[in-house]
Amino acid sequence: MLTWVPTEQVAEALTGFPGVTVEVVNADAGAPLPASAAEVEFYIPPFFPRPASIAAMRQMPRLRVVQTLTAGIDLLRPHVPAGAALCNARGAHDAGTAEWVVAAILASIRRFPYFAAEQAAARWSFRFTGCLAGRTVLIVGYGSIGAAVERRLSGFDVEIRRVARRARDGVHPVADLPALLPEADVVVLLAPVTAETIGMVDAGFLAGMKDGALFVNAARGSLVVTDDLREELRTGRLNAVLDVTDPEPLGPGHPLWAMPSVFITPHVAGSTPVSARAALDFARAQLQRFCSGQPLLNVITGEY
Numbered sequence: 001m002l003t004w005v006p007t008e009q010v011a012e013a014l015t016g017f018p019g020v021t022v023e024v025v026n027a028d029a030g031a032p033l034p035a036s037a038a039e040v041e042f043y044i045p046p047f048f049p050r051p052a053s054i055a056a057m058r059q060m061p062r063l064r065v066v067q068t069l070t071a072g073i074d075l076l077r078p079h080v081p082a083g084a085a086l087c088n089a090r091g092a093h094d095a096g097t098a099e100w101v102v103a104a105i106l107a108s109i110r111r112f113p114y115f116a117a118e119q120a121a122a123r124w125s126f127r128f129t130g131c132l133a134g135r136t137v138l139i140v141g142y143g144s145i146g147a148a149v150e151r152r153l154s155g156f157d158v159e160i161r162r163v164a165r166r167a168r169d170g171v172h173p174v175a176d177l178p179a180l181l182p183e184a185d186v187v188v189l190l191a192p193v194t195a196e197t198i199g200m201v202d203a204g205f206l207a208g209m210k211d212g213a214l215f216v217n218a219a220r221g222s223l224v225v226t227d228d229l230r231e232e233l234r235t236g237r238l239n240a241v242l243d244v245t246d247p248e249p250l251g252p253g254h255p256l257w258a259m260p261s262v263f264i265t266p267h268v269a270g271s272t273p274v275s276a277r278a279a280l281d282f283a284r285a286q287l288q289r290f291c292s293g294q295p296l297l298n299v300i301t302g303e304y
């Protein structure tokens, strides 16, 4: 059984299965696709798949499983051939991404970007800052990572409100957003990319947020209408911390870079050794399940 993986590190994580051949192929690197594509049954695409590694699936007539190392599968999902299961690494990125969210909230409220700039200029610039205690944090997309954020915020004396697609105990449906947004001091976006969520953070969403509130995007840039966010940030009414943007990457002259009310990181929330290890362990466990005929986990049956 042939498995294609994107790096040597992934190959090392998948050693030792009798009858399984692991080849390192990253179609995005530009080399012609090896003829062995015709034999691939288990495919792990690169962490940030580009068009060539996505199109490579069309050359894999025996493909049975596409296992991502990421939680988000929006780029791959429309291109997975019929007959192949798409599985994500939901759960593997909870710790890394949830930590980033907490760091983003604290850094923004306690004005770390401002103090970092003052340090760079060797200026002792005393000032009061905000404080997270007593604030209301609204998690929009209360799934695996959202729950990990809540666990991490449990010692910060905050009130958590949760929104998911389906209402359940303690979790509001999306329809409640207009009532919840004006009450939140911090809005954390963690929803997946779906037909419903693309562009969901638009002028109306942002206008619903209270003055001085913080918007944190750890999901995907396409969930936000960038021009609407930029317009709202330009007035200084809101602050934002963005790990993901649309477009991504942001070009050098993009207006978001220069806005004092936004702090940007380059899609790094889930990129930690802990997340990478967990994703590799999960991929190995999935290969084990596939080889032994056990049901796979994290099989994507809908949009996420």
Ligand SMILES: NC(=O)c1ccc[n+]([C@@H]2O[C@H](COP(=O)([O-])OP(=O)(O)OC[C@H]3O[C@@H](n4cnc5c(N)ncnc54)[C@H](OP(=O)(O)O)[C@@H]3O)[C@@H](O)[C@H]2O)c1
Binding pocket: 071, 072, 073, 090, 091, 093, 097, 140, 141, 142, 143, 144, 145, 146, 163, 164, 165, 166, 167, 174, 190, 191, 192, 193, 194, 196, 197, 218, 219, 220, 243, 244, 267, 268, 269, 270, 271, 304
């Ligand atoms: N920045 C990074 O480095 C990074 C790292 C990892 C993941 N991510 C992003 O984070 C996303 C979430 O990951 P996860 O593992 O937490 O996924 P998950 O466990 O599947 O949770 C997604 C949650 O979003 C909810 N949702 C779906 N549609 C919604 C809508 N229209 N409005 C509000 N909520 C909606 C779902 O509701 P139900 O529970 O009702 O289905 C679910 O609770 C991923 O899709 C990925 O794009 C980013």
